Amino acid sequence: MPEYTDGGAIAPGTFRDRVAKITRDLIQIDTTNYGGNDSRGEPEAAAYCAKLMDALDMNPEIVESEPGRASVIGRMKGWDTTAPALILHGHIDVVPADASEWSVDPFGAEVIDDVIYGRGAADMKGMDAIMLSALEHLHATGQQPRRDIILALFGDEEAGGVYGSAWLVANRPDLFAGATEAISEVGGFTATVAGKRAYFLQTAEKGIAWLNLTAIGTPGHGSARHTDNAVTKMADAMSAIGHHQWPLHYTDTTRQLMEEVSELMGVTFDDSDPSPQLAAIGSAVTFVGSTLSNSSNPTGLTSGYKHNVIPGKAEATLDARPLPGQDEHLLETIRSLAGDDVQVTYEHGRQAIEAPYSGALVEAMIDAIAQEDPEAVVLPFMMSGGTDNNALSQLGIAGYGFIPLQLPPDLEFPKLFHGIDERMPIDSLDFGVRALLRILEPAQNGS
Ligand SMILES: [Zn+2]
Incomplete structure (x- = not known):
């Protein structure tokens, strides 16, 4: 069996042309996902x-879950034939872009000052290109990754993966056979x-509970004395839920993050007040800020049709x-806040997930940064939203978000996501290929 020997640094710039070409080609294929089965x-x-x-x-x-998907x-x-497979996955769909809001054509993939502009440059066609370029390099140089790599490029991530990862996990689990871990966005x-400079390594994702609430009362005339009013019951429930202060709750990921940030700041972490740490993590606060507690936001309210009719x-x-x-605690709390008169049911749910911030793969990711950017640190974080890692978790696959992108300090990555004038520096993509190659622990084929 060949052994991984650190092949030494690959010169910065080596992958610029290739990774930029793939990124631009992909951006120019309009893969807008409008939700539902509209794409x-x-x-x-x-x-x-x-x-x-x-x-x-x-x-x-190529697997089509439905025609066109x-x-x-x-x-x-x-x-290493003894090692379980590793999934690298990305998505090929993008969220819509309103061209009138952009300063460039969202699907033109224009390059301005070494930066590629276009929908998907950050989320996540640039990352797809990093994965493809890294595997191309291995093949071209007669190398193999340590583990079997399953490269999965999914459709429909932006609408929850119904026609992409979730469908494949349910209908074609054979494609992921033997895999124990996965790496992808964000x-x-x-x-x-x-x-x-800190690289944020995603080890957890918050879940989703889209809930429907129904209050039943006695219908009647608006002029009558009335004590069983559905509108009043629902107003009470929504007020209680909307004003509820969810307590701080640290998981392994967020506690570790807070402690490591505190160390960088030279302070001791007081877990009753994370605000100094949140203020210190720069643009990452956009993702991290909502991962220290559960949340519940009222988003809609419907009842009644006439001033003088009490609806049922x-x-x-x-x-x-x-x-x-x-997940359970959240639902129980909402049920109790809503009260006995209001029924709570699921419209759509997705369990929160968390993978360990330890083990050989995590070490390989941290090592890759130590090699490619020795001055930097790696910090774990939880993503406020979900990715295709969620579907893969149903196969027992531990999912990480770590496609390394060394960004200029003034470029706030979270704002690029689904943003206007989404863009990605070519040097950041080039760095990503070099760092990902280290994570894959390649060795010369047959050596
Ligand atoms: Zn994405």
């Missing part, structure tokens, strides 16, 4: 990626923390987000 371009983008993967002998398979999955053999970006029913919608391990 564009996934088959074209999947075919483009499949062609590249085919040239790497990865036997790519495509994902592509292929496998590259690893040199982590890997940099932000300045207490004067140091009032309905409301709620967007609640549980922390890992808090």
Whole structure:
């Protein structure tokens, strides 16, 4: 069995042209996901990626969950035949872009001052290109990754993966056979923390509980004496839920983050007040700020049709987000705040997930940064939203978000996500390929 020997640094700039070309090609394929089963371009983008993967002998398979909804999955053999497979995954769809708000064509993939502009540059066609470029490099140089790599490029991530990762996990689990861990978005970006460049490694994702609330009362005339009013019951429930202060609750990930940030700041962490640490983590606060407690925001309220008629029913919608391990507690709390007169049911739910910030893969990710950017630190974080890691977790696969992107200090990564003039510096992508290659622990084929 060949052994991984640190192959030494690959010169910065080596992958610029190639990773920029793939990123731009993908941006120019409009893969807008409008939600539901309304989308564009996934088959074209999947075919483009499949062609590249085919040239790497990865036997790519394009899977269509519905006509027009495509994902592509292929496998590259690893040199360590005792190691379980590792999934690298990305999504090929993007959220809509309103061209009138942009200063460039969102699907033009224009390059201005070495920065690629376009929908998906950050989320996440640039990252897809990093993965493809890294695997191309291994193939071209006769190397293999340590573990079997399953490269999965999913459709429909931006609308919850119903036609992408969730469908594949339910219908084609064979494609992920033997995998124990996965790496994808959103982590890997940099932000300045207490004067140091920090790479944020995503080990957890908050869950989703979209809830429907229904209050039933006695209908009647608006002029009557009335004590069983559905509108009043619902107003009480929504007020209680909307004003509820969810207590701080630290999971392994967020406690570790707070403690490591405190160390960088040279202070002791007081877990009753994380505000100094949140103030110190720079742009990452956009993702991290809402991961220290559960949340529940009222988002809709419907009842009644006439001034003088008391309706028999009032309905409301709620967007609640549980922390890992808090799914049940969140629902129980909302039920108790809503009271006995209001029924609470699920519209859509997704369990929160958390993977350990330890083990060989996490060490490989931290090592990769130590090699490529020795001055920097790596910090764990929880993502406020969800990714395709969530579907894969149902197969027992531990999901991480870590496609390294060394960003200029003034570029706030969280704001690029779904943002206007979404963009990505080519040097950041080039760095990503070099760092990802280290994570894959390559060795010369057959050596
Ligand atoms: Zn994304």
